[in-house]
Amino acid sequence: MPTLYNPAGGEDGTISYLSTSSWAEARDATAGTDTYRTNTKLINSIQTQRITARGGGERWMVRRAFFMFDTSGISEEPTSADFKVFGFGVKTADFFAVKADYDSEFTTAEFDSIVGWTNSGDQEGNVTKYSAEFDSSEDWNTAAYNTIPLNAAAISDMVSLNDFKICLIESVHDLRDAEPNLPENFWNGC
Secondary structure (H helix, E strand, O other), X not given: OXXXXXXXXXXXXXXXXXXXXXXXXXXXXXXXXXXXXXXXXXXXXXXXXXEEOOOOOEEEEXXXXXXXXXXXXXXXXXXXXXXXXXXXXXXXXXXXXXXXXXXXXXXXXXXXXXXXXXXXXXXXXXXOEOOOOEOHHHHOOOOOEEEEEOOHHHHHHHHHOOEEEEEEEEHHHHHOOOOOXXXXXXXXXX
């Protein structure tokens, strides 16, 4: 199978939601508060966080990374496929690659654009996983490309979809809806 590169042009990036009210508000939001689509690297591209806020109180952050590839030229199902992403910064967030579906005009409105996502409760059984759970503490390289083997669902979608979209989502807290303790911060840069 040929190597496909993620195109420049704003079809991908990171979307975050910052809340000073609750975990549920941050994690179950239908739109983000910020998008980082022009950054070529971001130290916290995948993140869940609960920390003390300035001036008292708490704050919760959820950040998800989205990527789009043109797979219109793939007509035969490959025997295997890998998603490669360059690591940067820290490596404390375990994650899955899951199927995303967002508009080509990437905005904060795409925060929950994950196929099967229902914005409440554990989503592990609802979303379409494109990979096994990636153990960042063991496998994430912060100064090189990281290889994420894609599964049969991803390979099938590469053939059937013209735009193949992936979301990297923190698995322990965000995907499974387990509020982090205070203070906890799980993040990966890419």
